[in-house]
Amino acid sequence: MSSILTNTGAMVALQTLKGVNANMATTQNEISTGKSVSSAKDNSAVWAISKVMEADVNGFKAISDSLSLGESTVAVARQASETVTGLLTDIKGKIVAAQEENVDRTKIQTDISALRDQITAVVGAAQFNGLNLIQGTDEVNILSSLDRSSDGTVSASNITIERQDQSTTAGTYGSGTDISANASISGGATAVANTANTAVATFGATWAANDTATLTVAGVELGFTAKGTDPADVASYFEGAINGLGLDGVTASSSGGALTISSTRAFEGLDVAVSATTAGDGTGQITAANGTTGLTDASATIEQRAETVAFSTVAAVKDGDSYKVTVGSSSYNYIAGKNETMEDVAKGLKTAIDGGDIDGITTKVSQDATTKQWSLSIDNSGSSLALARTANEGGTASGGLFGLDKIDVRSDAGASSALDSIETLIQSSIDAGANFGSAEARIENQSDFIGKLTDSLKSGIGTLVDADMEEVSARLTALQTQQQLSIQSLSIANQAPQSILSLFR
Numbered sequence: 231m232s233s234i235l236t237n238t239g240a241m242v243a244l245q246t247l248k249g250v251n252a253n254m255a256t257t258q259n260e261i262s263t264g265k266s267v268s269s270a271k272d273n274s275a276v277w278a279i280s281k282v283m284e285a286d287v288n289g290f291k292a293i294s295d296s297l298s299l300g301e302s303t304v305a306v307a308r309q310a311s312e313t314v315t316g317l318l319t320d321i322k323g324k325i326v327a328a329q330e331e332n333v334d335r336t337k338i339q340t341d342i343s344a345l346r347d348q349i350t351a352v353v354g355a356a357q358f359n360g361l362n363l364i365q366g367t368d369e370v371n372i373l374s375s376l377d378r379s380s381d382g383t384v385s386a387s388n389i390t391i392e393r394q395d396q397s398t399t400a401g402t403y404g405s406g407t408d409i410s411a412n413a414s415i416s417g418g419a420t421a422v423a424n425t426a427n428t429a430v431a432t433f434g435a436t437w438a439a440n441d442t443a444t445l446t447v448a449g450v451e452l453g454f455t456a457k458g459t460d461p462a463d464v465a466s467y468f469e470g471a472i473n474g475l476g477l478d479g480v481t482a483s484s485s486g487g488a489l490t491i492s493s494t495r496a497f498e499g500l501d502v503a504v505s506a507t508t509a510g511d512g513t514g515q516i517t518a519a520n521g522t523t524g525l526t527d528a529s530a531t532i533e534q535r536a537e538t539v540a541f542s543t544v545a546a547v548k549d550g551d552s553y554k555v556t557v558g559s560s561s562y563n564y565i566a567g568k569n570e571t572m573e574d575v576a577k578g579l580k581t582a583i584d585g586g587d588i589d590g591i592t593t594k595v596s597q598d599a600t601t602k603q604w605s606l607s608i609d610n611s612g613s614s615l616a617l618a619r620t621a622n623e624g625g626t627a628s629g630g631l632f633g634l635d636k637i638d639v640r641s642d643a644g645a646s647s648a649l650d651s652i653e654t655l656i657q658s659s660i661d662a663g664a665n666f667g668s669a670e671a672r673i674e675n676q677s678d679f680i681g682k683l684t685d686s687l688k689s690g691i692g693t694l695v696d697a698d699m700e701e702v703s704a705r706l707t708a709l710q711t712q713q714q715l716s717i718q719s720l721s722i723a724n725q726a727p728q729s730i731l732s733l734f735r
Contacts, residue, residue, distance in 0.1 A: 239723035247716035254709045260697040267695040280695045289376045290684045297677040300372035304670045307363035310356030311663035318656045321345050325648045328639035335640045353396050364396040367567050367627050374676050391669050394662030397629035401565035404552040406624025412545040413619050416538040423614035426492040429532045431504045433461040433487040443506040461487030493532045496609035497594045503529035536609035541572040543603045552625035558615035567627035572604045577654045584647035585636025630658045
């Protein structure tokens with residue numbers, strides 16, 4: 231049936247043309263935007279994912295900038311530390327030259343002062359955008375990543391850079407909790423003096439001809455063969471034999487059958503042993519310097535003359551822990567920084583005391599091979615001086631080059647102590663450079679990773695939303711053909727009612 235009111239063919243042709251036109255519009259949109267999903271109405275799920283990932287990409291771009299800034303800052307600090315190490319090495323050369331007495335130490339000190347001032351200038355200038363990593367102790371965090379969990383939670387990750395203080399500041403002594411128990415003075419001594427330490431070997435009264443005695447001191451064995459029964463002869467013989475050895479800091483004196491061996495060796499104990507073939511005198515007895523029985527009935531070690539401040543082997547050292555040693559009326563402080571140990575404390579106090587340049591006072595830091603305990607020995611070749619120690623928490627750390635400004639080689643004692651101090655300072659600077667080098671390499675690796683990760687995210691987003699242009703091109707050609715056919719079909723359908731007119735002619 232034909233109707234002039236309802237043209238079903240035209241309606242079908244029109245709907246087909248509308249569908250083709252809609253698909254044409256979608257295809258043209260893909261061509262113009264380059265995306266198959268350009269808005270939420272195209273595919274809401276894919277669009278939401280792509281927008282989250284695009285936000286992450288923008289975040290990683292900011293992280294890349296942060297890493298670049300951090301890498302540059304650390305690079306400046308590393309280069310400064312390497313420069314400081316070189317300057318300290320130059321200072322060491324000057325100090326070594328000053329060990330010779332037949333040199334102009336005043337001119338050498340002038341050179342050292344100039345190099346020291348140059349180090350101060352380098353430390354002060356080693357900043358990037360106002361951030362100096364070789365001054366102070368506060369940590370610096372560099373944003374390194376954004377971590378998204380499966381539930382959508384996002385957290386930031388940081389690379390923490392430890393500052394490596396290369397200043398010469400003395401720090402500020404703390405007033406917090408008393409931690410004096412972490413350091414103790416050997417034997418509870420309250421003074422440091424030049425008094426010799428002694429051991430006494432007592433020879434018995436019964437000596438027959440050809441009886442023998444052997445005494446070993448500082449590894450040198452001395453022998454005696456008796457000619458009579460007087461033990462004073464034995465003691466007198468060993469007195470002369472020991473004094474004849476010319477051992478540094480070692481003398482002997484006798485009274486009757488008692489032989490007193492004295493040692494003024496500052497930082498070295500003196501081993502003594504005695505034995506005899508006659509039963510009349512037993513094996514001899516040696517009384518140690520502190521008045522107690524020796525290591526065995528016939529041997530002992532005469533203690534070093536220096537008094538020792540021994541540091542705990544179990545207590546941890548915290549940032550701001552303050553240690554003070556008082557010699558006479560002068561106090562010397564060292565305030566520990568982050569990640570330091572009792573070794574650093576002992577060496578810091580040594581540097582402080584050496585810088586005080588008290589006449590007759592010399593120091594030495596050592597570690598017990600068995601207990602691993604660090605000790606600071608303080609010797610006095612002059613008048614007796616009071617000795618005390620205290621320690622408290624809550625201070626401000628001393629600089630990593632603490633004591634550099636106290637180096638003075640114009641005296642024998644100053645030149646000698648400077649040689650020990652410069653080794654500690656050089657090691658501090660080397661450690662700083664090494665730490666910055668490791669941090670810089672880590673930042674560089676993270677920066678490379680972030681760059682690759684950003685590229686991968688962009689590629690993933692493109693896979694989700696980008697249009698396949700080859701496919702779109704083929705679809706456009708097909709749609710254009712369909713559009714033309716639909717227009718022709720609609721035209722034919724619209725002409726169909728006109729054929730009804732011929733029926734009325």
